[in-house]
Amino acid sequence: MVKVKIDERAEQRILAAAKKIFLSKGLDGARMQDIADEAGINKALLHYYFRSKDKLFETIFMEVAKHFLPRVSEIFESGKPLFDKIELFCETYIQQMKETPYLPLFILGEATRRPETFVKKVFGNRKPPVHLFVAQVQQEIKSGNIKPVHPLQLLIDILSMCVFPFMARPMLEHVAGINKKQFDAFIEERKKLVPEMIIASLKNN
């Protein structure tokens, strides 16, 4: 008979709980007691494993921040044609946001409130290789394969359309009068529509 580990290690439960609470309430809104309750342990144990609220938050932030730029480097560095990269970028991004819908508001909110603390730490020395994307776009323009566009503007266009709908979700659902299921369908549709739209705008004729 396999021995089932009935309860995870406390440290893991704390991390999971902290992630849930911080993501939904933010640094200021989260209470250490909330996290302890969610993890089912005593509050003092939080300080035993992680020295302070700030330390715990930073641990979560860093772990979670990775997912905000999901596999972007991998995609940019792949040898794929531009249009394939755009399709893959949208697909990957929207899928990631579907799985962690609180992520963008959380990351951008905290990064805006404490830029010096977080923005630099997130990327450390390894920024995503935007220049590769930029160079490829410029190459395609020079070759006459696509219309002349500003590469960085293009990148932000794509990113905006993939991420923003998740941030505006509650308003969207209310204004458009749709429910969660319809929102999911709406988002799923975007995996195809966004790259189509972008690529159509790039084609020459």
Place this chain on the structure above:
Amino acid sequence: MVKVKIDERAEQRILAAAKKIFLSKGLDGARMQDIADEAGINKALLHYYFRSKDKLFETIFMEVAKHFLPRVSEIFESGKPLFDKIELFCETYIQQMKETPYLPLFILGEATRRPETFVKKVFGNRKPPVHLFVAQVQQEIKSGNIKPVHPLQLLIDILSMCVFPFMARPMLEHVAGINKKQFDAFIEERKKLVPEMIIASLKNN
């Protein structure tokens, strides 16, 4: 000689201070003392004019939320051709976000954390007439003037591209290695580029 009102009414100063503090720190991050200090008055006076922190916050939120959908109704209800509306929408939106760059993260952050409290209150009975835009797009499709697109997806595309860059600003500046002046130029350029891009993607040939 004109008598200069050396200090505004305290109530006004409180509102201005609360706006500044709440917008930058959010409901949870803002301290009543911060607001009192910013307004240059005693903390008790905050409670004299506005009963509680929540009441004060709601006042600010409601006042400020109006600017999140700047003149959208006006634009949708104007008799203008679709492409003109799109151009005007982008121009108006980006300009508003330039003037109140903290707005989107603030509104969407609070709306997400307390949807039942805020989302409905913001719009009250008067939602923006999205259906007018939708109908106009459908009409243009039927007339064969533009490619067939999903009207709501189109609207979100536009909104995303206008608003998101302001929310992602600190990350953007860091990743793209640009300063505030360059960001402003980047944004200014979008007033033309975004509608151009959208309209190009709608044209038939």
Place this chain on the structure above:
DNA sequence: ACCTTTGTTAACCATTTGGTTAAATTTTAT
């Protein structure tokens, strides 16, 4: 002048909150 209303403040108060401590329990090594 005098009284009433409105505006403003210093000093408090109760609760919440992040954090600590010392004791108790469990695990691990010998």
Place this chain on the structure above:
DNA sequence: ATAAAATTTAACCAAATGGTTAACAAAGGT
């Protein structure tokens, strides 16, 4: 088994925070 190390908890603590009170000052009306 037993001592040492690691884990967990209940009880505290000090600071911060939203909010109240009572006294004081300014303005307005008579």
